Amino acid sequence: MxxxxxxxxxxxxxxxxxxxxxxxxxxxxxxxxxxxxxxxxxxxxxxxxxxxxxxxxxxxxxxxxxxxxxxxxxxxxxxxxxxxxxxxxxxxxxxxxxxxxxxxxxxxxxxxxxxxxxxxxxxxxxxxxxxxxxxxxxxxxxxxxxxxxxxxxxxxxxxxxxxxxxxxxxxxxxxxxxxxxxxxxxxxxxxxxxxxxxxxxxxxxxxxxxxxxxxxxxxxxxxxxxxxxxxxxxxxxxxxxxxxxxxxxxxxxxxxxxxxxxxxxxxxxxxxxxxxxxxxxxxxxxxxxxxxxxxxxxxxxxxxxxxxxxxxxxxxxxxxxxxxxxxxxxxxxxxxxxxxxxxxxxxxxxxxxxxxxxxxxxxxxxxxxxxxxxxxxxxxxxxxxxxxxxxxxxxxxxxxxxxxxxxxxxxxxxxxxxxxxxxxxxxxxxxxxxxxxxxxxxxxxxxxxxxxxxxxxxxxxxxxxxxxxxxxxxxxxxxxxxxxxxxxxxxxxxSIEDTTETRASLILSNTLAVCLIVVFAAAIWMARDWKLLAKISPIGIAMAGLVIMGFVLLQDRTRLRLIAAARRAGDTEAGGTTAAFVAAHRRQIVTFLAVALMAGVTPFIGTYAAILGFAAVYTAVWGRFRWWVVALYTAGLGAVLYFLYDRVLHAPFEIPFFM
Structure with a gap:
């Protein structure tokens, strides 16, 4: 050997x-x-x-x-x-x-x-x-x-x-x-x-x-x-x-x-x-x-x-x-x-x-x-x-x-x-x-x-x-x-001081838990007439999810009460404000909507135009780069799209609807 x-x-x-x-x-x-x-x-x-x-x-x-x-x-x-x-x-x-x-x-x-x-x-x-x-x-x-x-x-x-x-x-x-x-x-x-x-x-x-x-x-x-x-x-x-x-x-x-x-x-x-x-x-x-x-x-x-x-x-x-x-x-x-x-x-x-x-x-x-x-x-x-x-x-x-x-x-x-x-x-x-x-x-x-x-x-x-x-x-x-x-x-x-949780984030967490309770309950209802081996796993998971969501709601309510008690004690900034939470996340949502728009227009204008257009607009408007930097950057991404994904990996790109 x-x-x-x-x-x-x-x-x-x-x-x-x-x-x-x-x-x-x-x-x-x-x-x-x-x-x-x-x-x-x-x-x-x-x-x-x-x-x-x-x-x-x-x-x-x-x-x-x-x-x-x-x-x-x-x-x-x-x-x-x-x-x-x-x-x-x-x-x-x-x-x-x-x-x-x-x-x-x-x-x-x-x-x-x-x-x-x-x-x-x-x-x-x-x-x-x-x-x-x-x-x-x-x-x-x-x-x-x-x-x-x-x-x-x-x-x-x-x-x-x-x-x-x-x-x-x-x-x-x-x-x-x-x-x-x-x-x-x-x-x-x-x-x-x-x-x-x-x-x-x-x-x-x-x-x-x-x-x-x-x-x-x-x-x-x-x-x-x-x-x-x-x-x-x-x-x-x-x-x-x-x-x-x-x-x-x-x-x-x-x-x-x-x-x-x-x-x-x-x-x-x-x-x-x-x-x-x-x-x-x-x-x-x-x-x-x-x-x-x-x-x-x-x-x-x-x-x-x-x-x-x-x-x-x-x-x-x-x-x-x-x-x-x-x-x-x-x-x-x-x-x-x-x-x-x-x-x-x-x-x-x-x-x-x-x-x-x-x-x-x-x-x-x-x-x-x-x-x-x-x-x-x-x-x-x-x-x-x-x-x-x-x-x-x-x-x-x-x-x-x-x-x-x-x-x-x-x-x-x-x-x-x-x-x-x-x-x-x-x-x-x-x-x-x-x-x-x-x-x-x-x-x-x-x-x-x-x-x-x-x-x-x-x-x-x-x-x-x-x-x-x-x-x-x-x-x-x-x-x-x-x-x-x-x-x-x-x-x-x-303790409440150990986290970055705010009142708004806890409310969002509560809302998410309630939505998941509806999802898990619907999953159980849809599976009730399925064959045993098809339904045993999803029903078991959904039932566990319902129990866990109860603990999430209980935990979040406890922390919300701690914030409320701190405010009553004179700490008016405890837990932050909803307006501050929304302001802190506004740019993230705008970015997501821009990315979603890029994906949404792809079937109409094609993969190249959608991705490179997003890159050009982002660097010009959001990044505030000079025009020649935007042009070079976009051209570089275009080269990667062409040589890597098109020529080497042969990815089937979306073609513009007018072609």
Whole structure:
């Protein structure tokens, strides 16, 4: 085996294979930065280029590209508060908070160092796990997947701060929206209201980009300032090496989260969707020294970044050993292997073991090179935190809308993006945390699929007799205990002075809770006559939502009474005024309406004219730039639209109605 291990290394380092690996790394670093593209898009684009290559070189280019996407996506998560890919959702919470404090370089250093270690450990753990990987994979069935999804949902408290009831409410809303369309165990579509586009459910990428991207760009446009809330001079303690030292100080957290990523990655269809949340929750519950999670704690960056880079090593095992791709990218890789004459199974662990180990070395080398390149350029990238936000908003809006369009072309995608974006903004204004929403939305289908299969395939005694179920139940109980303890501590320390809540935001929160009560009640009423497996999940979610909304209303009413008592005591400014709240959010609403107008006129004037027209008007009117700056800026965005989305990705643009 050692000979095959070293032969795999020589295959990766030989000419021209190493050059193809470097090319893949370069493409992957770039794809991770652009919101909405990610590794699957890169796999699809690069796959045809590998047809004439040596098999080891072709696989090295594909894996080298994919291995570093979850490293460079940190840039978007930290700088803009927008997950570059699904694997970097949890990084947004503390990474973006650090950037707003002027600590973007520290966040980058910690993230890139943790990512490199996670990727390297993931590769070595994959190699070491091959002998017993079969047992791990076969030991996990639908009952175990259900418990793992439940474990992921227990992380809601970790990403809700002090707003636990609102975090639970956001998670239940995400779960509810995940029920739209066909369920796995029934032919009866749910909540599609006659709209055929909803039969497959809401598309994931527009939901993520809308929930995080649009509200952050609305805020940045309203502030008319840089991303960082402080001046460059006050960020003297920021630095890439400071982040690396932070990762070294928290090395045991890095190791634990990396191993978590490897072994969760082995489980098909669940790895990247839940592992960063599990790692973030583990960090919040295990770190006892001055926790500042949600406010810019570097450990909130270290944990998910170590885990999501280690996932690839684990996800390769079921793909190579059983031909079971755990994600879309692994499905494309499986197709590439077939094209090059390899079949998954015992051959990959015997006759073609050198090719398998070349993939291990590809992951290790790509993570090291990718992290090193990003550390070298991290200081320059971090300077974007102090660039005029009026330069950033139009470009990011273009990437958000086109990233969604590439994922699923059609105006329905943009309608979803705008709808979820408005919802995300309302949640933020009302003091509801947004990460639990996306956690519920991502885990909803996994949870329901596992529950449906378990219901049909196992008796209760068969479920509770499984050793892995017993072990996972114990883990869930321990995690629940620590989550409950940390929640009680945060609530005990909570007072009205600890939050930015105002009387108007609490009223908005009350209104949102009442609206959701109506939504959940309607969901139960619509599902009453459905088949059992079609209705059990949405009815259960809706009933939980009704209970949670009651707690939200009770909590908000208590805080409103505290504000009223403070006003009666003579503090006339307690809780602010409705007029001040509206004034503070007027520019955000104007920005949203402008973006909605851009999307609305696209079917009539075409994609190019709509997006470039928005950029030109925004920079000229809102940014007040000189005409030649507006012209150069708009021309640059036009070049990106043409070369990237039109010529490379072949996105089907909307054509003006008069053509």
């Amino acid at each position: 050692f000979d095959s291990f070293m032969t795999g290394l020589s295959l990766v380092l030989s000419f021209p294979g190493f050059l193809y690996l470097l090319a893949g790394i370069a493409v992957g670093l770039w794809l991770g930065i652009v919101p909405g593209l990610g590794g699957v898009t890169g796999m699809v684009v690069l796959l045809p280029l590998t047809f004439g290559m040596d098999p080891a070189s072709g696989l090295a280019m594909l894996l080298g590209m994919f291995a570093v996407v979850s490293t460079s996506d940190t840039i978007t998560s930290v700088m803009l508060g927008i997950p570059g890919t699904i694997a970097s959702q949890a990084t947004v919470i503390d990474g973006n908070a650090m950037a707003k404090r002027g600590l973007a370089q520290t966040a980058f250093g910690a993230a890139f160092a943790s990512s490199a270690f996670g990727g390297v450990l993931g590769g070595f753990a994959m190699a070491a796990s091959l002998p017993f990987a079969l047992w791990i994979i076969l030991a996990f069935g639908s009952p175990e997947f259900f418990l793992l999804s439940l474990l992921g949902l227990l992380m809601v408290g970790a990403v809700s701060g002090n707003a636990i009831s609102k975090g639970l409410g956001a998670a239940v809303l995400g779960l509810m929206l995940s029920q739209i369309g066909y369920p796995v165990a029934s032919s009866m579509p749910r909540y599609f209201f006659g709209e055929r586009s909803l039969l497959d459910g809401l598309p994931l990428v527009p939901v993520i980009l809308g929930l995080f991207g649009l509200p952050e760009m609305m805020d940045l446009a309203a502030r008319r300032s840089a991303i960082a809330h402080i001046s460059d001079e006050r960020a003297d303690d920021d630095g890439i090496l400071n982040g690396v030292r932070a990762a070294i100080r928290n090395r045991w957290l890095v190791i634990r989260c990396s191993l978590l990523g490897v072994y969760i990655g082995m489980l098909p269809a669940i790895g990247s969707s839940v592992v960063d949340w599990l790692a973030y929750g583990h960090a919040t519950q295990s770190c006892k020294t001055d926790p500042q999670f949600g406010k810019g704690d570097v450990r909130g960056v270290i944990a998910p970044e170590a885990a999501n880079n280690a996932v690839l090593g684990g996800s390769l095992i079921p793909t190579l050993a059983f031909g079971i791709p755990g994600s879309g990218a692994m499905a494309v890789l499986l197709g590439a292997m077939t094209i090059h004459g390899f079949s998954p199974g015992r051959n990959m662990l015997s006759d073609n073991l050198d090719i398998t180990f070349s993939m291990v070395w590809t992951i290790i080398i790509a993570n090291i090179i990718g992290a090193a390149v990003l550390m070298i350029w991290g200081r320059q990238v971090a300077r974007a935190a102090f660039v005029d936000g009026n330069f950033i908003v139009p470009a990011v809006i273009m990437f958000i809308f086109m990233g969604s369009w590439v994922w699923e072309p059609g105006m329905f995608t943009w309608i979803t993006l705008l709808g979820v974006g408005l919802l995300g903004y309302v949640l933020k204004a009302a003091g509801w945390p947004r990460p639990p929403f996306i956690l519920g939305f991502v885990l909803g289908p996994v949870l329901e699929d596992a529950l449906s299969i378990t219901w049909q395939s196992y008796t209760p005694m068969e479920v509770i007799a499984r050793p892995t179920v017993i072990g996972l139940v114990a883990v869930v109980a321990v995690v629940f205990f620590f989550a409950l303890r940390s929640t009680r501590r945060s609530l005990a320390a909570h």
